Amino acid sequence: MRIYVAGHRGMVGGAILRRLEARRAAGEDLALITRTHAELDLTDQAQVADFMAEARPDVVILAAAKVGGIHANNTYPAEFIYENLMIECNVIHQAYAAGVRRLLQLGSSCIYPRAVPQPMREDALLTGVLEPTNEPYAIAKIAGIKLCESYNRQYGVDYRSVMPTNLYGPGDNFHPENSHVLPALIRRFHEAARDGAESVTIWGTGTPRREFLHVDDMAEASLFVLDLDAETYAANTQPMLSHINVGTGEDIAILDLAHMVAEVTGFAGQIETDPSKPDGTMRKLMDVSRLADMGWSARIGLRDGVEETYRWFLANQDSFRA
Numbered sequence: 137m138r139i140y141v142a143g144h145r146g147m148v149g150g151a152i153l154r155r156l157e158a159r160r161a162a163g164e165d166l167a168l169i170t171r172t173h174a175e176l177d178l179t180d181q182a183q184v185a186d187f188m189a190e191a192r193p194d195v196v197i198l199a200a201a202k203v204g205g206i207h208a209n210n211t212y213p214a215e216f217i218y219e220n221l222m223i224e225c226n227v228i229h230q231a232y233a234a235g236v237r238r239l240l241q242l243g244s245s246c247i248y249p250r251a252v253p254q255p256m257r258e259d260a261l262l263t264g265v266l267e268p269t270n271e272p273y274a275i276a277k278i279a280g281i282k283l284c285e286s287y288n289r290q291y292g293v294d295y296r297s298v299m300p301t302n303l304y305g306p307g308d309n310f311h312p313e314n315s316h317v318l319p320a321l322i323r324r325f326h327e328a329a330r331d332g333a334e335s336v337t338i339w340g341t342g343t344p345r346r347e348f349l350h351v352d353d354m355a356e357a358s359l360f361v362l363d364l365d366a367e368t369y370a371a372n373t374q375p376m377l378s379h380i381n382v383g384t385g386e387d388i389a390i391l392d393l394a395h396m397v398a399e400v401t402g403f404a405g406q407i408e409t410d411p412s413k414p415d416g417t418m419r420k421l422m423d424v425s426r427l428a429d430m431g432w433s434a435r436i437g438l439r440d441g442v443e444e445t446y447r448w449f450l451a452n453q454d455s456f457r458a
């Protein structure tokens with residue numbers, strides 16, 4: 137079995153690759169194919185076509201994307217829609233052209249309308265208006281689902297989509313502005329504790345709620361969905377509603393998350409909010425019953441996951457991405 141993991145140097149792709157390497161070490165007959173961004177620009181159609189034709193994977197896992205938090209999405213909307221659409225079109229179409237039968241692509245919980253009933257079911261897709269801070273990214277992610285569904289319908293391939301909630305863990309991006317909230321807070325509270333600061337300011341009102349899934353759980357869920365036989369996957373999805381939510385089923389207010397990160401990092405000062413910064417969607421909680429009914433649930437609790445991620449942060453501060 138030849139498996140191409142696109143985005144293997146990213147947080148999720150890295151976690152998926154580690155699991156696949158462990159399976160190979162345990163005796164599974166797996167050839168794992170990877171290319172760095174420098175070796176293969178997935179926005180380049182000709183490069184992707186040449187690569188797929190030469191590498192001939194049996195299975196493709198698409199974990200490469202332009203990714204960032206609320207500020208990055210709101211500041212670089214053109215990059216988020218253009219790069220993600222190009223990556224999806226190139227990888228999905230060229231996989232099909234090279235004869236790939238099974239593919240798994242990662243979307244995001246931001247595909248759902250901003251005012252949708254909570255928890256968000258898979259069939260809430262395309263029922264309302266999207267959150268403006270990440271609409272371009274969400275449109276690209278919806279296009280990814282529809283690409284897979286369309287190729288499945290017309291060409292009879294088996295291309296699947298998982299929709300993760302907000303993710304965190306080892307290998308995350310700790311950039312002070314462009315990252316997601318959890319790594320941003322770990323870094324900010326760590327630096328405040330280290331410097332003896334009196335207060336830390338978090339963005340927005342602190343009242344939005346988010347659901348956080350550890351990346352190792354996400355990697356396990358991805359391979360669980362990929363490994364389902366075609367009949368089981370089809371029985372749990374529909375031709376034009378083929379994505380599966382992945383989350384914990386529990387959420388937390390951002391201010392409560394900040395208090396948790398303060399405790400973990402040893403910061404004892406004040407926590408202030410900055411309502412001039414956007415809150416984004418007020419609540420994003422996944423309905424994870426579809427995946428639970430198939431037999432998978434998250435295992436890593438948030439407090440344990442934050443402690444482990446902080447230990448990883450302390451051990452890897454010198455190697456962070458710019």
Ligand SMILES: NC(=O)C1=CN([C@@H]2O[C@H](COP(=O)(O)OP(=O)(O)OC[C@H]3O[C@@H](n4cnc5c(N)ncnc54)[C@H](OP(=O)(O)O)[C@@H]3O)[C@@H](O)[C@H]2O)C=CC1
Nearest residue numbers: 143145146147148173177178179200201203242244302303
């Ligand atoms: N992190 C999160 O909270 C969430 C993530 N997701 C989804 O999960 C998937 C993985 O995200 P995550 O691991 O967090 O993101 P990362 O940014 O950690 O990893 C993405 C990877 O994609 C690579 N990449 C980006 N553009 C290109 C390109 N043009 N050509 C080749 N490689 C490219 C990046 O390489 P380089 O760094 O060199 O550019 C990086 O290695 C994405 O689809 C994302 O949308 C969904 C929900 C939440």
Ligand SMILES: C[C@H]1O[C@H](OP(=O)(O)OP(=O)(O)OC[C@H]2O[C@@H](n3cnc4c(=O)[nH]c(N)nc43)[C@H](O)[C@@H]2O)[C@@H](O)[C@@H](O)C1=O
Nearest residue numbers: 205206209244246270315316317320338339340414415416
């Ligand atoms: C995964 C998901 O990620 C993005 O959406 P988001 O859920 O809004 O992501 P976020 O992690 O950046 O913010 C969550 C909340 O937290 C608050 N917040 C406080 N203080 C900081 C802070 O310091 N940094 C950040 N980033 N947010 C902060 C922030 O104001 C917001 O209320 C999408 O664009 C899209 O990419 C997507 O799919």
